[in-house]
Amino acid sequence: MHHDVTLIPGDGIGPEVVDAARRVVEATGVPVRWDVQQLGRPALDDGASSALPEETLASVRRTGAALKGPVSTSPTGGFPSPNTGLRRALDVFAQVRPARSLPGVPTVFPGLDVAVIRETTEDLYAGIEFRAGSPGARAVVEAARRHGAALAEEAAVSLKPATEVAVRRTLDFALAWARQHGRRKVTVAHKATVMRATDGMFLEVGRELAARTPDLEIDDVLVDNLTALLVRRPEEVDVVVTTNQYGDILSDLVAGMSGGVGLAPGANHGPDVAVFEAAHGSAPRHAGTDRADPLGMVRCGALLLRHLGEDAAADRVDAAVADLLAEGRVRTYDLLPPGAPGAAGTRAVADALVARLTTHDGGPR
Incomplete structure (x- = not known):
């Protein structure tokens, strides 16, 4: 028996940290069949007509679970936030972000x-906004004034439903x-x-x-x-x-x-699907540098395994992460003092975790 899971690499550092998480999940021996889909700018670059392709949504609806890398929002307003769009389209309404101190992390x-x-x-992230001077903003300002608010005529407005x-x-x-x-x-x-x-x-x-x-x-x-x-x-x-x-x-x-946002996992839950993504963003300036901390996404992999009913494998991933951090030899730059030498790369952290899962604890089972 295998588990079908949608894999969304994302952009910026996304493909690197998602690949690390994928390797770690596979090292547990749990059979996962990945359906790779794109979102945001990578989807448009691949010829999709939208930054939120229907193929990606259909994949997540079919598999019921997705491991998703960070996805940037267009800085020029070229397309709406794919992250918000994905949550709305899939009706994932509750996000869980657990945070706990870890051994070896100051x-x-x-x-x-x-x-x-x-x-x-x-809430305010619903995206109901009107630029200053637009007809929508003027209508809201007029309504607010009727209720006694002292708003300038050229106010910009964001609504909080x-x-x-x-x-x-x-x-x-x-x-x-x-x-x-x-x-x-x-x-x-x-x-x-x-x-x-x-x-x-x-x-x-x-x-x-x-x-x-x-x-x-x-x-x-x-x-x-x-x-x-x-x-x-x-x-x-x-x-x-x-x-x-x-x-x-x-x-x-x-x-x-x-200890740092780079360590933080997260899960988005809806009635029929769950999307697992780290708390950090796409950090485009670090893209392709093999520098990003993959542990937040790796810990998302552990949350994914628990969601799939593979609790023993999830425990092994959590233990491998804790042991790696406690040992302290393989760390990305964000877990070291500023300017300290010896920072490990994204792939090196994944390699170390895979080695622990396939050797130190007796190998996949």
């Missing part, structure tokens, strides 16, 4: 173990994820004191669920207060569930606290 938060879950289809359906299913997902992973507490992060309609809805539904969920501790906190709590007493935070923009920021914060 951090002032050695006991960190936090997961950030964010809603990914709405929220629906109860999206809010409720994200909170339900967070509670189910916490139970499945043996977590003790879920914190609802919001700014309902200012955004009473949108964040107020998130808070209201969260408190409703808390009142009828006796098996989990559920609290809520203002998002700015949460950032202070995370850096002062992170042991008080377990699972955070929040809106799209706050979740993006908080997940990078806890990734940095754990």
